[in-house]
Amino acid sequence: MATLTRTRTTTPDSHAFETRPYDLVKEFVIALAVVAVLTTVLAAVFSSPDDKAITMQRWAAAAPDDVVATAVGELAGTTTSATYGAPYNHASEGQKLLGLPLQKWGGVRIPVDSQELVLQPLSGFAGDPRLAASLQLWRSASPQQQQTWATSYADALAKAGGNPAAVPVGGYGPVPLLASSFLQLARTGGLEGSLTSSGNFYGGDQTRTMLLLADGAYLEDQAVAQHLGGDQWGMMNETGNYPGQPWMWLYTFWYQVKPFSTSPNADAQVWALMMALTLVLALLPWIPGLRSIPRWIPVHRLVWRQWYRAHPRA
Known part of the structure; x- marks a missing residue:
């Protein structure tokens, strides 16, 4: 008859391992001091200018x-404000898009005399x-x-x-x-x-x-x-021509080119164009032709080239 034996596992004694003292509070204070010094130095070198408000x-x-x-x-x-139109007054129809008075349709919500x-x-x-x-x-x-x-x-x-x-x-x-x-x-x-x-x-x-x-x-x-004018890419700058909002480059780019740069309805036109581009981006997976661009221009294969080397096509 075969005999079954059960192997017991012994729990290691925690005191059998080598230990050394560790001052957690000291480490925290050192890390805090280093981060504080780095933050102060980087803020002094790279922070935006703090210009006084125009009063x-x-x-x-x-x-x-x-x-x-x-x-x-x-x-x-x-x-300008007296002749602006909505939302301040009824002095003009304001900006239009394809002949549609969008600004006027918004109504006078902040009446200003x-x-x-x-x-x-x-x-x-x-x-x-x-x-x-x-x-x-x-x-x-x-x-x-x-x-x-x-x-x-x-x-x-x-x-x-x-x-x-x-x-x-x-x-x-x-x-x-x-x-x-x-x-x-x-x-x-x-x-x-x-x-x-x-x-x-x-x-x-x-x-x-x-x-x-x-x-x-x-x-x-x-x-x-301060390089904040409309023809100075001011929407994406901070005071003093410091780099500000780089994600705004696509929006402010259109104000630099014709016909938007010379149009009295530039705000409405640029808004409509950006909405159209946003809609195209959102619907990209369902637009024939555009959704095939990654296959025609396989930039992703350059980014993930190591994986594609390891997994060649069948």
């Missing part, structure tokens, strides 16, 4: 004539009876009279090279005083935050502030100087 006060100090011209343009209704970009801050500027009288005169005038005053002063400013002091006396109504008071308010810092409380308790809506800044020439000049 109304800085704008008034650097380009006072531009502030005056912008204020007059807002009163005349001739600035360009005159109030100037009048609202001035209304809270108490203590000046001349300004109060000028505001009252402006608000009591008809829209046609307001347009005449503001347009006449804007034309006189242009003839004077943008210098308010060189503008001859004329029938400008209260516009010169309103514009000069607006500049004075900007210089004192009183414009900061005056346009952000658009029905918001916390005052965090910067829409009207940005529209006012963008209506002037100063903000655009600063953007171009």
Whole structure:
């Protein structure tokens, strides 16, 4: 009769292995210090520049004539935001695509009165009876009279090279005083935050502030100087021409070539083109011809050449 024997396995004694002390806390502190030093050094060498924000006060100090011209343009209704259309106003149909007014269809969701970009801050500027009288005169005038005053002063400013002091006396109504008071308010810092409380308790809506800044020439000049212009691939740059969002190159590329670079409907056209390209990419496995490109141009075989050497075709 065969005898079955069971082999017992003995559990090794943990004390039989060689041991050495290990200070986990010390290792953690050393690693933390090394990473902190490397992070600090790399951030100092490769970090993006931290430029100061452009404020109304800085704008008034650097380009006072531009502030005056912008204020007059807002009163005349001739600035970019005043004539933009949706979503701010009904002044134009906006950008179109194949004749379809897509911008207009979006509707006016953020109503902005360009005159109030100037009048609202001035209304809270108490203590000046001349300004109060000028505001009252402006608000009591008809829209046609307001347009005449503001347009006449804007034309006189242009003839004077943008210098308010060189503008001859004329029938400008209260516009010169309103514009000069607006500049004075900007210089004192009183414009900061005056346009952000658009029905918001916390005052965090910067829409009207940005529209006012963008209506002037100063903000655009600063953007171009920092290589952020539309014809400078600015969408994928950071300030100072630092590399920013490289994944945006395909989107901003179209703005550099015709017909998009010269079209007034470039935003709508580029958006439609990108949507079409995205749809083609999503449906690529089902598009005859395009889905066969990898077989015609076998770049993947170069990438995985070792595997293909080991697994030749039958």
